[in-house]
Amino acid sequence: MKKQRWVLLFVLLSFSAISFAQGLGDIVGTVSDPSGALLAGAKITAVEIGTGLARTTTADTQGYYVITALKPSRYTVTIESAGFRTEKQEITLLADQSLTVNGHLQLGTPTEVVEVTGSSVQVDTSTSTLKNVVEQTRITELPLNGRNAATLTLTTAGSVQGPSGGADQGTTKTFPGAVTLNVNGARQNQISYQLDGGNYVDEYTNVNQPFPNPDALQEFSIQTSNYSAEYGQNAGAVVNVITKSGTNALHGSAFEFVRNAVFNARNWAAPLTLPNGSPTKDMGRDQLKRNQFGGTIGGPIIKDKTFFFSSYQGTRLRNLGGVTQTTVPTVAQRATAADPAVINLLKGIPLGDVNGKLSFAKPDHQDFHDLLGKVDHVLTEKDRFSVRYAYDRFSKLAVFDPANFLTYTDGSTITSQNILLHESHVFNPHLLNDARFSYSREKASRGPAANAISVADLGVALPYEPVKAIQQIRVNGGFSFGDNPPASFVRNNFSWSDDVSWVISKHEVHYGGTLERSRVDLDNKFFQPAEFSFDGFANLMAGKLTDYSGNPAFRQGAGEFKNNRNTFAGLYIQDNVKVNRRLTVNLGLRWEPGRAQRELKNRWTQFRLPDLIAGAHSTVFPNAPAGLFFPGDAGFPNNGLRDSMNNFAPRLGFAWDVFGDSKTSLRGGSGIFYDTRISGMNNNRFVDSTPFSPQLFLQTGAVGASPGTFADPLCTQAATQTAQKCTSQTAAYPFPAAFPPPKNAPFRQSDLYLGWDPNHKWQVPTIYNWNLVLERQLPASFLVRAGYVGSHTSHLGETVNQDPCVPSATVTCTGAIRRLNLVKPAADVSFGDLQLVPYDVNSSYNSLQLTAERRAKSLTITGSYTWSKSIDDLPPGQGLYGFDANYSARP
Secondary structure, eight states: OHHHHHHHHHHHHHTOOOSGGGTOEEEEEEEEOTTSOBOTTOEEEEEETTTOOEEEEEOOTTSEEEEEEEOSEEEEEEEEOTTBOEEEEEEEEOTTOEEEOOEEOOBSOTTSEEEOOOOSSOOOOSOOOEEEEEEHHHHHHSOOGGGOGGGGGGGSTTEEEOOOTTSSOOTTTSOTTOOOEEETTOOTTOOEEEETTEEOBOTTTSOBOOOOOGGGEEEEEEEEESOOTTOOSOSSOEEEEEEOOOOSSOEEEEEEEEESTTTOOOOTTOOSBOTTSOBOGGGGOOOOEEEEEEEEEEEEEETTTEEEEEEEEEEEEEEEOOOEEEEOOOHHHHTTOOOHHHHHHHTTSOOOOTTOEEEEOOEEEEEEEEEEEEEEEEEETTEEEEEEEEEEEEEEOOEEETTEEEEEEOEEEEEEEEEEEEEEEEEETTEEEEEEEEEEEEEEEEEOOTTOOOGGGGTOOOSOOOSSOOOEEEETTSOEEOOOOOEEEEEEEEEEEEEEEEEETTEEEEEEEEEEEEEEEEEEOTTTTOEEEESSHHHHHHTBOOOBTTBOSEEEEOOEEEEEEEEEEEEEEEEEEEOSSSEEEEEEEEEOOBOOOEETTOOOOEEOHHHHHHTOOOSSSTTSOTTEEOBTBTTOOGGGSOOBOOOEEEEEEEEEESSSSSSEEEEEEEEEEEOOOOOTTTTHHHHTSTTTSOEEEEOTTOTTOOOOBSSOTTOOSHHHHHHHTOOOOTTTOOOSOOSSOOTTOOOOTTEEEEEEOTTSOOOOOEEEEEEEEEEEEETTTEEEEEEEEEEEEEEEEOOEESSOBOOOSSSOOOGGGBTGGGTSOTTSOOEEEEEEEOEEEEEEEEEEEEEEEEOOSSOOEEEEEEEEEEEEOSOTTOOSSSOSSOOOSOO
C-alpha cells in the first residue's frame, strides 16, 4: 500500500507542476474604454526588454487578463483593441509579484500609440501574501559586510536575527554566510530557500546555502505571511533568489574591494603602545586583511535565441584572532613533572611570565571561490529552456605549531554545488507548463593540519588511536587545547517539480507538486582521539587523570557515522478567483506527507516505560536495560517513529481594491503551514550512542572504572595501579568497535539513552498564520503599508529528561535515586539521563508591521517597523533539534 501511494504521487507529478512557486511573477489587470466600460477581447503583449521574448494573451468577457509565470525583468506591455489607440508602458516585474497593469484605452486607431508613464511601485490588489523584494539596486549599492546578500533578508518587516540554536554549526560544517532568521515567530530552521526555483536549503540544519555574489543576483523576494499553496516543506518564510540572465546586449563588470590596516579604523580602546613602551603595529588598527575581486559577463550567443551569463568572485581573508590569555605551568612547576607523556606535552606549552600567564593569538586564513554560469535558450516559439550551475568553495587553514600546542586549530573545506534545469512550455495564452529539476550537494570536510600529532606521539599508551589528532587536553585553572578529529558531512538533494498555470475565465489556477530525495551522510571520527582532564597543575605534573566540573577524567569513543535518507513531497492546487473588478479571492489546498527520517543502518532506540515496569527486555540486545528497544524488537516502528501522512494545509485569502483605482487595497488571509523538512542532524545522538557507537568513560572514584595516568590511561601497568588505585581496563576496552554490534554488546552503567515519544506518530510542527493589511500608494512613487500579522505554532519539539531525581532540598542526586533506577530490575545496568523528544511545545506571535518603500531610478527607500510579542514554552537555551542537555522543567 505504501509503495502504491508513492507511485501515485509520481504519476500525478508527471502531469502537474510548481511554477509560480519558483520566484516568477504575474501581470494582471483589466482593460476599459473612456467611459469605464470593460473591453472584452483586447490583446495584451508583454515583451522582455533585454531579450525581445514575448508573451501574449487576451482579455476575457469581463475585460480581465492574466499573463502568468513571467521571470522577473523589465517588460514593455502593450494593450490594443480595434477602434482604440494602442497603449504602451514599461514596467518592472519583481520576483513573486502579482503586478497590476490596467489599460484605459482611448478612441482612435491601433496604429496610434499612447505612451503611459506609470508608477514604479504598485499596490498588490490580487493576493493576500506579505512579501518584500530586494531588487538589484539595493543588493549592489547597499554596504554589505563581506558582500553577503543573505543578510538583506533582515530588511523585511517581521524578520529578526535569531540565535543560532544549532542552526549554524560553524565553519567546519556550515558554509559561512548562513543567516539564522526568525520571521513572524517561525524558527531559524523553518525558512525555505530557493535559487532560481530549485531547492537551496542546507539539508543538515535547514539554513541557506551560500547566496551568489551580489553582482550575480537579479533580486530576491522574502514571502513572510500567508503565501499560496505552491509553497511547502518549510513552514516559515520563503526566500526566492533569482540570478541574472544574459540579454541581447553584451554587458560585463569587474570589481575589487580591499580592507586592511591602511584603511581600517582604529578601535577607540586599542592601545598605542605595548607594555614595553614600543608602538603597536599600525597604531593599534586591527589586522584584518580582506580582498574580494571578480567580475561578470553576459550577452547573446545567438541573438533573440540563446543567451549566457557568468560571474566569479574570489575572497582572501587573513587575520590574527583575538588575544587569548591562559595560565601555564611555571618553571618551578615543570621541574616536578614525573609522567613521561606530560614531560613531552610540556615541550609544546610555551613558558609564561613569572606568574604563569601566557598570551597568544591564532592565525586565521580563509579563502572563498564563488562561480556561477547560466544559459537560456529559446527552443521554439512555445518552449524555453535554461540551465544554471553554481559553485562555491570555502577553505580554512588548519594550525599546528610544534612550539605552541595552544594554537591547535582544525582546518576545513566546504564545497557547495547547485545545478538547475528549467523548461517551460506555452500551450496557449491561457495554459502554461513549467518543469524543473535541481541537484544540490554540500560537502564539509574538516581535520587537523598535516603535521599534527596524536597523544600517542607524546607517549600515551592507547591500543586504538587511528587518527593523528588531539581531541582535548584540559587542566582545571589552566590551559586547554585540542579540536575535533577528521570528519566529513555530505548532503545531497534531488528535486523534481512541475506546474500547470491555467487561466479559465475568472479563475487563475495553479496545480502541481514537488518531489525531493534527501541524503545526509556523516563520517565523523568523533572522540576517537580521546580527551583527558586534570584537576589542577599538581595532578597534571603527576600525570593523574581526574574529573572536574562535569568533565570526565578520560573519554574515548568509536565515532559518529550515519546515512540518512528521506523523501519530501507535496501536491497542491491554488485558485485565484477574480470575483469582480475590485475583489480577488485566493483559495488553496496542499497535501504534504511527513515522513520520519530513515537511517540506512537502522541506528534507532525507543524507550517504553510500561515495559521497564514489567521488566521486559530487548531480544535484539538482551544486555540493554529493561524498557529499551531496538529495530527488530516487537512493536518497534520503522525508523523509530511512525509517519504522518494526513497533513492537509488549506490557504484562504482576499485582496480588495478599495476604490477601484489600484492605489488602495485591503488584504488578508489565513492558512496552515507544515514543517515536514526534517533536518539531517536531528538523529545525531542516536547514532553515536550505545550500542551503535560505544564510549569508554573513566572517572575518578568510579568502582572498577577509575582512570590511570596520562601515559597509561587504561591502568595496565602495576606502578599505575598502585599510584592511582585503579584496575586494568584492557578487558573493558571496546575499540575498535564492531558494526553491526553483536547481540551480546555490553551496556555500561549510567549511560545516556534516548528515543522519540513512543505514544504518538511524528507530530509535524505546524504554523497557523493570519494577517490583515491596508496598503496605499502615495505620490512620488511611495507605497505605505500597515498590517496586523499573527501566528500560532504547535508541535515544536523539546527535550525532556525521563530519569530525574525526586526533587529534594536535602538529598544529593545520585544514580541510585534516579526515578527509573528505582523501578528497574536489580540485575540491569543503571540509567543515566534518558532523553525523550515529544512534539508538544506551542508558541504564539502577534505584531503590528509598518512599511514604507520607494523604488525609483534616482532614489530607493525601504523602511519598516515591527512591534511584536512572541511567546513560547520551550525551555530557555534549548536547541532547535532536540536531544540536548537543557531539559524542560517537567519530569
